[in-house]
Amino acid sequence: MRALVVDDSRAMRRIVARILTGIGYDVEAGDGQQALDVLARGPKPHLACIDWNMPVMDGLSLVVRVRENPQWRDITLMMVTTESEHSQIVRALAAGAHEYLIKPFTSDSLREKLDLLGLVPAPTGEVAS
Amino acid sequence: MTTVALDDELVGAVVEQVWESLLGAVARPWAGPRPAGATVPTVRAQVRLSGDWNGLVRLTCDPATAETLAAAMLMSGPDEALPEEDVLDAVGEVVNVVGGNVKGALVGRTSLGLPQVALAARAALAALPALPAVADDAARSLAVPTSRCVLDWHGAPVVVEVLGDDAPDVPDGRQQPDSSSQQAKTRQEKRKP
């Protein structure tokens, strides 16, 4: 599974990337503008975690851009942002984000969101009970 | 809808959550003498809120404390020396998250700027790349702290303040908002390899 972490803060990119790597993702990271380059170049990620407030291209615009491109339709988009008003969450969901995680978050809460999205890679050797 | 008082309780609740989840630490109140905002030597990170409420959310600490805050946030090991730009970026992100959550608690429409981080003294972080100075000295003289919360971070004070532009006892308290281009520049500059 591949994930793209989009945040203008290197610290936050590192935090999100570490959690995702820990559950088995290959992670690429960048800011809003770099994200489009990464998407254009491929390989296509399964998941993109997107911050809202970023210079040059903000996260909401990125969501809209990704949603406009039919080739990117199957990428799951999750906002990971400190924007936390009810109206902002509604806006992001309406623009095409699938999930929304509010900063600050814990690694458990990120994992649970992925679980809701069915995007937790199955650990190898898991036995169904 | 209830009116939310931008008071120590609100800021304290936000700080507590940010400390717990972002820094993996308990937000302990500072028991020592209250540091005077202007004299603490300092890394200063701030983010501007503008709209129905106007002001700044600001974090101030000494440079060594900024390093250990960043280390806690990034879970870097004792052997890993974080590049200074990562330290500043991490502290900027702390204030960004505090600012976002303070904004989320306010009634009305307010938007959040991008964090600015600057050094007000060049002690331990002397080798840091020069950053645009935060034009806040004038601001500080105008804005009265709406709320201030002082935390104890391993024996050093960390000050988190919410400063309204129009504190009631300031006759002409409206300060110029930071230009957004300058804020953007701060973050972009930090990202240069």
Next chain:
Amino acid sequence: MTIAPEAFTFVRDLVRRESAIVLDTGKEYLVESRLTPLARQAGQVDVNAFVSALRSRYNPVLTRQVVEALTTNETSWFRDGDPFAALRSDLFPALARNRPSRQLRVWCAACSSGQEPYSVAMTALDTPALTGWKVEIVATDLNEEVLARARAGTYSQLEVNRGLPATTLVRHFTRDGAHWRITPALAAAVTFRPLNLVRPFPAMGTFDVVLLRNVLIYFDLPTKRDILRRVRQVLSPDGYLFLGAAEMTMGVDDSWERVPAGRSSVYQVRGDAR
């Protein structure tokens, strides 16, 4: 003061055993800060002394308080997912076919800070087969303090981040200062009251679904058996009982049979024991 490694290990094992919530290494600060008030209340000088006392003599009430103190912000909505999916897809529709009164009653028997009963309420509100139905959820707990929190229906940012889909958050919660508040519809669906599972149950009527998850582990075998027997008496004959994912009635009370429900499983009273 810092918590001693062996005290931390003891508390971590205790919390894992009793709540199935894992406190990772590195959460020492959390244990220390959350247990300090309990230690003070118990008259101990610090957390280490408090943990020593807890280790030397099993105290179910104090144990529960410790677990609750440490699972704040760690309690998820729709915890373990599958039971709620099963309610929505299978159990609620099945019950709906046999209830001409268009009423359902659910009991959450260890509701703690309220995430479970409100999750049930949201599930019921989002189940098409129950549109227009009266779904009454009775939520009980031994601890008055957590009941007060549950009744208030306000949750921190960290708490609403735990397992609550964003679409559900915006539908069932409103922002209230630094917190999020449940909508009046959700609040109206749940009634909270104190209840000690060990004592005879007060008159509560009959329930169609009982959630008794991750609570039997607190009790010894005769008590477990007695609780399950009394739960049978308040469960309607075609009703369902949920236990925690790692719990079972087998060997405790054989009047129950485990039946599959979606990707989960649930207990029903055996035909011959009804």
